[in-house]
Amino acid sequence: MDYLKYWTPVLVLGLAFAGFFLGGDWVWLGIITFPALAVLDTLVGRDYRVRKMSNATLANIPIWLCCIGPVLLYFAFAWRLSVEELTGWQMLGGILSVGWMGVIPLVPAAHELYHMRNPIARTVGRYGHLCILDCTRDIGHVVGHHIDVATPDDGDTAARGTNLYKFTGNAVIESTLYALNMEADALKKKGLSPWHISHRVWRALLALVIFHALLYLVGGWIANACGLAAQLVARFWVESFNYFQHYGVIRVKGAPIGRRHLWNHLGWFSRTCGFEITNHADHHLNSYQVYYKLVPHKEAIPMPSVFVCFLAALIPPLWHEMIAKPALKRWDLEFATAEERALAARQNAAAGWPDWQNEPEAQVGKAATVGV
Incomplete structure (x- = not known):
């Protein structure tokens, strides 16, 4: 039965x-499925x-x-055009539908593939991100x-007070530049030019050119325009979902990563359609752990559905007052170490948030659960 649950995103795609x-x-x-x-x-x-699954082949088919x-x-859209x-x-409906499928279920599926040790799986996962x-x-x-999760060096971790719109725009730019620079640095260590032909960006661009050439053959220039619009929608949408996985969480640079350093959204459909992402x-403790063996963190602060979080964050005051602040207040008082609380207090002050760590009732909850 557990295997069938992960055919839910296949149904959505269908x-x-x-x-x-x-x-x-x-x-x-x-897009109506959203x-x-x-x-x-x-x-x-x-x-x-906890899932009772052991057959990797059956588990990976929907991935x-x-x-x-x-x-x-994208080619179905081009054909329709x-x-x-x-x-x-x-056309707007088609663009949004294709763009949404590039978020859910593609990104969680591709994420699972490029974390595998199988080179074919990693390659398919990477180039699935054409979408x-x-x-x-x-x-x-x-x-x-x-490596950097929940620290200021991590582009996927939003500082407290940051709204969804600012985070998403910055994340698109920062994630692109980070990947380009990391690959260039790796080439320089090999004694090669940072823009050597083996730089992965050239293969990515070639794949994109081939992809759009095929779209043109199927649906003409209008298919290219709609396809590119859907890709842009999907890219910004994907970056926005990182906002809810790590928002406001604090970790001292170099300190061990614990289960407390991220948010879990454990709704039935969040888990199945996101392949446990x-x-x-x-996953952050062992990045090679397969999705169906990840164990829900029952002791964590419960968060609403990730879909609901996204809709709430479209209105920043609603997100901050109803979801983010209450969760982070609990996190500071019940989960953070003393060092993390100090850093959290600075972020709270910078964001203009209340100093809840020094409220009278807060003193009772400051026994941090270190290592969670």
Whole structure:
């Protein structure tokens, strides 16, 4: 039964394909799954169950489908554009549907593949990111994020007080530059030019050119324009989801990474459609651990559905007052070490937030749970 749960994102992807097959206003079907998942994830509630799965082949079939499928969805969109004159409204629906499939389920599936030791899986995971204009994403994620998480050096960790819009815009630029510079530094260590032909950015650009050439052959220039628009939507959307995984959490540089240094969103649909990317406390302790063996952190501060978090963060005061501040107050008082509390107090002050660490009732909760 646990294996079947992870066919949920395959079903979501199938609905998007069905929308392009039917055409007309049905092309909105893919993006409609976003609010539907937000409602379902909230109604069904949290899922703390440990998965009983041991067959890697069965577990990985939906991963591969959800990495390759969104790439093929672009060609379904291009085909629809070639056989039907879509209205502007319908083209917008197609762009959003394709872009959303590049976020969920593609990114969690690609993330799982490029964390594998199998070189073919890693390659497919990397180039699945054609859908988000970022075929070098694994460089910054594996080399940077997994080392710097919850510190000021981590571009995926938003400082307290930062709103979603500012974070997302900065993250798009910073993640791109980080990957380019890391690859250039690796080449220099080999005695090569930082822009040597073996720099992975050239392969990424070549893949992008081939991808758009094929889109043109299927649907013409309009397919290229809509495809690029969907890629841009997906790229910004993907960066925005990092905001909710690490927002405001503090770690002293060089200190061990604990389960407390990230947020988990343990809704049933968050876990299944994200291939456990929202249940990734253990993932940061062992990046090679397969998704279905990650254990939910029951002692962590419960967070709402990741879909609900995204919708709330579109209105920054709502996000900060209703979700972020209450969670971070608990984190400071119940989970942070003394050093982390000191750094957190500085961020709170810089953000203009209350000094909750020195409230009378706060003194009771300051016995930090070190190592969590």
